[in-house]
Amino acid sequence: MIENTNTEPLYILLISVHGLIRGCDLELGSDADTGGQTKYVVELAKALAKQPNVGRVDLVTRRIIDSEVGPDYAEPVEPLSENAQIVRIEAGPEAYIRKEELWDHLDSFADNLLSWLHRQPRWPDILHSHYADAGYVGVRLAHWTGLPLIHTGHSLGRDKCRRLLAMGLAMEAIEQRYHMSRRIGAEEETLTNADLVITSTRNEIEEQYELYDCYTPDKMAIIPPGTDLDMFHPPASAGESIAFAKKLKMPLHEPDKPVILAMSRPDQRKNIVGLLEAYGESPRLQQLANLVIVAGNREDIRELSEGPQGVLTELLLVADYYDLYGRVALPKHHAADEVADIYRLAAASGGVFINPALTEPFGLTLLEAAASGLPLVATENGGPVDIIGNCRNGLLVDPVDKTAMAEALLTILENPELWREFSANGLQNVARYYSWDSHTQAYLRKIQALPQQAGSLPKAPPLAKTGRFRKQAIFSAIDNTLLGDAEGLEQFVKLIREKRKKLLFGIATGRRLDAVLAVFKKHKIPMPDILITSLGTEIYYAPQLIADIAWTYHIDHLWTPNVLRRVISGLPGLTLQAKSEQSRFKLSYLYDSNSAPPMEEILTLLRQHELSVNTTLSFGQFLDFVPARASKGQALRYVARQWNIPLERILATGGSGGDEDMLRGNTLGVVVANRHCEELSILGDTEQVYFAEGSHAWGILEAIEHYDFFNR
Numbered sequence: 134m135i136e137n138t139n140t141e142p143l144y145i146l147l148i149s150v151h152g153l154i155r156g157c158d159l160e161l162g163s164d165a166d167t168g169g170q171t172k173y174v175v176e177l178a179k180a181l182a183k184q185p186n187v188g189r190v191d192l193v194t195r196r197i198i199d200s201e202v203g204p205d206y207a208e209p210v211e212p213l214s215e216n217a218q219i220v221r222i223e224a225g226p227e228a229y230i231r232k233e234e235l236w237d238h239l240d241s242f243a244d245n246l247l248s249w250l251h252r253q254p255r256w257p258d259i260l261h262s263h264y265a266d267a268g269y270v271g272v273r274l275a276h277w278t279g280l281p282l283i284h285t286g287h288s289l290g291r292d293k294c295r296r297l298l299a300m301g302l303a304m305e306a307i308e309q310r311y312h313m314s315r316r317i318g319a320e321e322e323t324l325t326n327a328d329l330v331i332t333s334t335r336n337e338i339e340e341q342y343e344l345y346d347c348y349t350p351d352k353m354a355i356i357p358p359g360t361d362l363d364m365f366h367p368p369a370s371a372g373e374s375i376a377f378a379k380k381l382k383m384p385l386h387e388p389d390k391p392v393i394l395a396m397s398r399p400d401q402r403k404n405i406v407g408l409l410e411a412y413g414e415s416p417r418l419q420q421l422a423n424l425v426i427v428a429g430n431r432e433d434i435r436e437l438s439e440g441p442q443g444v445l446t447e448l449l450l451v452a453d454y455y456d457l458y459g460r461v462a463l464p465k466h467h468a469a470d471e472v473a474d475i476y477r478l479a480a481a482s483g484g485v486f487i488n489p490a491l492t493e494p495f496g497l498t499l500l501e502a503a504a505s506g507l508p509l510v511a512t513e514n515g516g517p518v519d520i521i522g523n524c525r526n527g528l529l530v531d532p533v534d535k536t537a538m539a540e541a542l543l544t545i546l547e548n549p550e551l552w553r554e555f556s557a558n559g560l561q562n563v564a565r566y567y568s569w570d571s572h573t574q575a576y577l578r579k580i581q582a583l584p585q586q587a588g589s590l591p592k593a594p595p596l597a598k599t600g601r602f603r604k605q606a607i608f609s610a611i612d613n614t615l616l617g618d619a620e621g622l623e624q625f626v627k628l629i630r631e632k633r634k635k636l637l638f639g640i641a642t643g644r645r646l647d648a649v650l651a652v653f654k655k656h657k658i659p660m661p662d663i664l665i666t667s668l669g670t671e672i673y674y675a676p677q678l679i680a681d682i683a684w685t686y687h688i689d690h691l692w693t694p695n696v697l698r699r700v701i702s703g704l705p706g707l708t709l710q711a712k713s714e715q716s717r718f719k720l721s722y723l724y725d726s727n728s729a730p731p732m733e734e735i736l737t738l739l740r741q742h743e744l745s746v747n748t749t750l751s752f753g754q755f756l757d758f759v760p761a762r763a764s765k766g767q768a769l770r771y772v773a774r775q776w777n778i779p780l781e782r783i784l785a786t787g788g789s790g791g792d793e794d795m796l797r798g799n800t801l802g803v804v805v806a807n808r809h810c811e812e813l814s815i816l817g818d819t820e821q822v823y824f825a826e827g828s829h830a831w832g833i834l835e836a837i838e839h840y841d842f843f844n845r
Contacts, residue, residue, distance in 0.1 A: 142188025268323030359569030413455030766794030
């Protein structure tokens with residue numbers, strides 16, 4: 134068990150890649166990527182660091198060097214508290230980009246983070262990824278290190294896709310804008326490999342995670358987020374002077390009326406336009422209370438991105454249509470330290486907080502409002518069901534029913550006794566159910582119950598004695614990459630012999646060791662220093678061909694070939710390859726695309742049976758299954774650490790689907806011209822992947838010149 138196998142305090146690594154994350158003055162609502170999640174991970178890091186059995190918390194995000202967003206996000210390390218810090222890892226362009234544009238840079242983020250971890254005094258005890266992009270990174274780190282992985286989704290792609298389709302968007306448009314297939318694929322992979330999934334509500338498990346192939350409620354835990362009760366508290370008195378009130382005197386004719394408060398990003402899903410329409414259609418509501426919508430900060434609506442611009446423009450048009458001047462306020466600016474005052478101002482006025490979102494995964498603003506003494510009206514879709522169920526401090530409504538929304542607000546505003554009951558219930562039960570202390574204690578109980586992972590790799594594997602002065606490496610696939618052109622191979626072999634004293638030469642192949650040795654003898658290829666065989670499941674070191682036993686133990690994690698064979702055996706179009714192609718950690722089939730199910734259906738079947746494996750289709754006909762921790766790319770990264778060779782100095786070459794993860798990330802990737810086009814087409818926009826014009830070994834030689842490899 135994690136709790137008692139190590140006397141050192143816990144070291145927890147939180148991963149949250151996108152958005153603008155810093156320790157103070159969070160720019161909440163500045164865009165769709167900087168909302169509740171960014172606040173949650175910062176508060177979680179601070180709260181965990183306060184626990185006596187936690188010694189270190191690192192919150193890892195992307196480093197951003199961009200004058201448009203300020204210098205804080207360029208600092209490599211930012212302290213949060215005595216034993217918590219934000220760590221910023223470089224990946225992709227220096228500029229700030231939205232999360233949908235990050236996918237091609239996540240492999241580099243993972244490689245850079247692993248390199249950073251190797252420079253730390255010890256491994257973390259836990260990896261905890263937040264959102265799909267961090268899940269993608271977390272799965273790779275968990276495979277490379279053997280560390281346990283916890284995941285929090287925050288919002289889920291399948292649920293979002295379903296709602297976007299319901300709004301009338303075409304699947305092609307959704308894919309183009311949100312890269313939804315990559316997001317959902319990452320989520321499926323993360324759910325399959327995570328040891329624990331933390332959710333905020335039961336609704337999240339039953340209505341959102343249920344949409345996924347690997348739906349395993351047994352490894353999901355409901356741990357609601359906390360809220361800062363020191364920051365969010367009720368007004369000291371009804372007459373308390375609150376500075377933000379001055380900002381409302383100009384737009385509101387009667388600023389002393391009760392305030393209906395909404396606070397969210399200007400996002401269509403938040404449905405604040407629907408709220409304004411409901412207010413505009415209810416004269417009783419207009420007479421009784423003012424409406425204040427705090428929707429981020431803005432200078433010029435015309436300079437905002439398309440989504441926020443559309444929402445804010447629509448708000449102004451609706452306010453004009455219903456002639457709501459003097460009754461509605463849409464403040465242009467608010468500072469992060471004014472948020473708590475805004476809640477208190479609404480509470481002191483006898484107002485109500487409303488979250489009218491079409492769907493709300495959780496609803497941190499509801500907790501903040503409740504802690505400030507405000508009764509709630511909230512969407513019945515998602516997290517608010519649990520919050521109001523626990524706190525008994527408000528009413529749930531159908532967010533598309535404007536009449537119901539107005540009636541719920543009126544019910545509370547016109548009934549002072551009910552207002553006081555909801556306010557008191559909220560204050561009491563937020564402290565009971567949603568404090569950060571209770572959250573972190575529940576969190577630590579859950580991770581302490583996780584079994585210690587078997588097969589974890591040592592943090593610093595012993596450096597190989599041979600080749601320690603070699604600071605560059607070339608790893609190549611064999612079939613249709615190194616082989617295929619005798620003259621090109623001859624020139625490549627000549628170059629390898631010339632550079633051998635300074636160069637590590639490796640082979641990464643799907644073939645077994647005996648078949649590889651036969652190929653070397655036939656084609657007079659010099660013996661490589663390292664042989665990665667059977668699709669990354671075996672590693673051998675020349676000249677004695679010593680097998681790496683530590684690697685064998687590492688990849689054996691959760692490998693159940695007999696179960697896998699039974700699941701696959703009933704599928705049409707799959708035929709077991711010859712025994713010579715099978716090995717202890719590789720199950721190989723011939724794939725007939727005319728009768729076999731599409732690869733997506735095969736992956737779905739594996740997830741439904743909770744089989745954590747790497748599945749590779751090569752040359753459109755060879756289908757291989759290996760342990761999740763095994764692949765050419767994962768074996769290459771392990772070997773790179775053994776020889777202490779940076780990935781940026783490794784030339785990795787290939788031409789089929791089995792080579793993909795070897796070419797991704799920080800290696801200098803080479804795809805030869807005679808590649809299997811469809812399998813590696815996804816790498817077209819990937820950093821540091823060169824598509825050679827030459828075929829076979831000529832393509833490798835061309836890439837060496839392209840990268841100026843020996844002079845780097």
